[in-house]
Amino acid sequence: MATNTVIESLGVYFPAGRLTTKELVDGCRVKPAVDIEELTGIKERACAGDTVNEYSIDLAIKAVEKCLEISRYSAEDIEMVICANICRFNGPHFKVNYEPSSAVQLARHFNFKNAITFDVSNACAGMFTAVNVMDAFIKAGVVKRGLVVSGEYITHLAINAQREITNSVDPQFASLTVGDSGAAVILEASEKPGIGFHEMELFTVAEHCDLCIGKPSEKGNEGYVMKTDSSKIHAIAIGLTAEHIGSSVKGTKWESSTDHYIMHQTATRAISTTMQIINSWTGSDVCTMENTVFNVARRGNTASTAHFVALWDHIKNGAIRSGENILFGVQASGINLGVAKYTLDDLPERIMAVEGKQEEERPAQAAYA
Amino acid sequence: MGIRIESIGISENKGKNPGLGTRDMIKKAGEECLSKSRYSREDIGVVINVSVYKDHDFAEPALATFVQNDLEINAHKENTKGPKTLSFDVLNGAMGFLNACQLVGAMVDSGKARAGLVVSGDMVDYAIHERGSSPGFYLSGAAMLLDSVPDGVGFKSFYFRKFVELQDKYESYIFYENKKLSMIFEKDPNLERIYLNSVIKGVTEFLATNASSIDSFDLIIPPQVSPGFVSSLTELLGVNPEKVVDVTKEEGDLFNASLPIAMARVLDNGMASPGQKALVINVASGVQVGIATYGF
Numbered sequence: 001m002a003t004n005t006v007i008e009s010l011g012v013y014f015p016a017g018r019l020t021t022k023e024l025v026d027g028c029r030v031k032p033a034v035d036i037e038e039l040t041g042i043k044e045r046a047c048a049g050d051t052v053n054e055y056s057i058d059l060a061i062k063a064v065e066k067c068l069e070i071s072r073y074s075a076e077d078i079e080m081v082i083c084a085n086i087c088r089f090n091g092p093h094f095k096v097n098y099e100p101s102s103a104v105q106l107a108r109h110f111n112f113k114n115a116i117t118f119d120v121s122n123a124c125a126g127m128f129t130a131v132n133v134m135d136a137f138i139k140a141g142v143v144k145r146g147l148v149v150s151g152e153y154i155t156h157l158a159i160n161a162q163r164e165i166t167n168s169v170d171p172q173f174a175s176l177t178v179g180d181s182g183a184a185v186i187l188e189a190s191e192k193p194g195i196g197f198h199e200m201e202l203f204t205v206a207e208h209c210d211l212c213i214g215k216p217s218e219k220g221n222e223g224y225v226m227k228t229d230s231s232k233i234h235a236i237a238i239g240l241t242a243e244h245i246g247s248s249v250k251g252t253k254w255e256s257s258t259d260h261y262i263m264h265q266t267a268t269r270a271i272s273t274t275m276q277i278i279n280s281w282t283g284s285d286v287c288t289m290e291n292t293v294f295n296v297a298r299r300g301n302t303a304s305t306a307h308f309v310a311l312w313d314h315i316k317n318g319a320i321r322s323g324e325n326i327l328f329g330v331q332a333s334g335i336n337l338g339v340a341k342y343t344l345d346d347l348p349e350r351i352m353a354v355e356g357k358q359e360e361e362r363p364a365q366a367a368y369a
Numbered sequence: 370m371g372i373r374i375e376s377i378g379i380s381e382n383k384g385k386n387p388g389l390g391t392r393d394m395i396k397k398a399g400e401e402c403l404s405k406s407r408y409s410r411e412d413i414g415v416v417i418n419v420s421v422y423k424d425h426d427f428a429e430p431a432l433a434t435f436v437q438n439d440l441e442i443n444a445h446k447e448n449t450k451g452p453k454t455l456s457f458d459v460l461n462g463a464m465g466f467l468n469a470c471q472l473v474g475a476m477v478d479s480g481k482a483r484a485g486l487v488v489s490g491d492m493v494d495y496a497i498h499e500r501g502s503s504p505g506f507y508l509s510g511a512a513m514l515l516d517s518v519p520d521g522v523g524f525k526s527f528y529f530r531k532f533v534e535l536q537d538k539y540e541s542y543i544f545y546e547n548k549k550l551s552m553i554f555e556k557d558p559n560l561e562r563i564y565l566n567s568v569i570k571g572v573t574e575f576l577a578t579n580a581s582s583i584d585s586f587d588l589i590i591p592p593q594v595s596p597g598f599v600s601s602l603t604e605l606l607g608v609n610p611e612k613v614v615d616v617t618k619e620e621g622d623l624f625n626a627s628l629p630i631a632m633a634r635v636l637d638n639g640m641a642s643p644g645q646k647a648l649v650i651n652v653a654s655g656v657q658v659g660i661a662t663y664g665f
Contacts, residue, residue, distance in 0.1 A: 202454035
């Protein structure tokens with residue numbers, strides 16, 4: 001019997017550094033024309049880098065450690081490892097590893113001796129692309145289970161944006177929204193019907209591939225910069241996402257039974273606009289402030305890890321529970337779009353059994369509502 | 370099911386040509402590959418770039434998205450209806466092409482795609498200061514269109530073996546020094562010997578696991594690292610040199626283009642008959658050895 005792919009374990013890690021949006025904006029040579037904190041809902045984000053001596057590979061390692069702690073499996077049970085961060089900033093002076101791949105480095109660190117290893121790169125869709133790939137390998141019977149991981153150290157984009165922004169509508173303003181984190185999931189074929197990923201479709205609207213580019217600074221600053229045509233990319237991505245999600249749920253049980261919508265976590269206004277257009281498309285209030293996750297206030301946009309960071313935070317604060325239905329909306333430069341429908345097993349309980357019920361701040365979802 | 374090479378396109382440059390960029394090389398190879406294929410652009414559900422090194426050194430978006438756009442593969446969408454393509458990069462040193470071949474097979478067998486295009490065009494950005502033992506790539510673009518077919522044709526029995534204790538024998542990275550971006554290649558002077566030893570161990574394990582012998586293969590398709598590497602490997606494997614596909618270049622390592630250029634030589638020159646079988650061997654940083662069989 002064909003079974004769905006299920007998230008057997010999830011681990012997330014945040015570096016110790018903190019940076020507020022106010023600090024970032026105050027440090028800009030030229031201030032933005034809009035109130036970034038009001039527009040995005042981002043108050044602060046975790047930061048890796050020189051000050052805490054943690055980089056992309058370290059964030060990935062810490063996330064995998066947590067993921068393995070929660071999992072019933074050990075490293076030797078993992079048959080595939082896919083590392084999906086955008087950049088491999090693995091050391092001081094913006095050291096970016098090309099070879100060997102991050103997945104191979106993780107294989108040595110954790111002794112993933114039985115795993116096929118490679119990296120996938122696909123901007124903010126990296127982790128979901130890797131989940132889609134792992135789902136294919138599991139369904140094709142090539143592997144029984146595998147690990148997808150990403151360590152995103154990207155806040156240096158914000159530091160260079162502070163230095164390089166030259167006007168109030170500069171293409172580097174989106175760089176002020178990013179945050180750092182690591183996330184890891186173990187995926188395997190479900191033994192139970194009705195849980196796991198029911199549908200997953202990702203695709204690339206490549207005619208817009210040049211709307212967001214991350215590359216080395218051309219102004220003599222160390223590190224990378226990200227230049228985004230924010231208004232155009234949002235208009236295209238939100239419109240197509242709304243249609244994709246709308247057509248995916250309309251007339252199905254998911255129209256009424258989706259407990260949580262987790263979009264790509266860029267900014268509160270972008271997420272709420274997406275909600276409104278989805279509702280217009282379906283002609284009903286499928287997305288509400290209660291069922292749509294806003295997780296940017298303390299995290300920022302953590303790129304490829306954003307969906308799994310949001311899932312982790314909302315499991316830990318009790319908002320997402322075992323047995324619930326989640327619709328993930330994927331948006332990334334490329335432009336990559338996607339929808340994944342997922343029903344949780346008892347993962348939240350297993351996470352909480354390890355992590356313990358922590359008294360968290362109220363989630364951004366509720367605060368924004 | 371086997372993962373079949375349905376068509377191949379190659380855009381070899383005559384020597385280093387700094388005027389031709391990564392996207393140019395891949396586009397030329399991709400157009401040739403598509404022109405030879407029975408599939409239309411609409412049929413291609415996945416585009417994968419495996420180039421590790423590229424000009425302009427951008428990290429986002431994936432180079433594959435540019436390739437999808439350059440080759441006009443379902444790149445324009447007014448809505449979400451109709452055929453779609455997912456594009457992304459698979460990065461794993463020189464192992465990328467073999468990883469991607471297996472990946473496309475999984476995508477097709479799981480119903481996520483009908484066919485997939487894998488491309489490479491490795492080159493070090495000439496604007497970046499190179500230091501250390503440069504890989505000396507032979508510049509070329511390569512494209513391979515793959516699907517999944519029954520009846521023993523195509524790739525089967527993928528086997529990947531890592532020797533992580535040798536990971537430090539080769540590392541490449543960029544970093545900033547006095548605000549200048551530098552690319553470093555830290556390569557053990559005996560790297561080719563280390564690769565050869567790893568390949569022999571990997572092949573021995575593969576043959577034992579599959580209860581097979583090296584003599585049962587009609588062709589051997591090795592990694593095209595250098596002429597000396599292929600001749601040494603031929604000797605170590607103890608096979609007839611006429612069985613070994615050698616498309617190495619004095620100018621440098623074919624790197625990710627090894628497999629497509631060697632396969633193009635086999636298919637274009639009629640070196641294999643239907644029913645014959647090749648042993649495909651690859652080696653990459655890590656140290657990783659990848660092996661698969663290919664049925665013609």
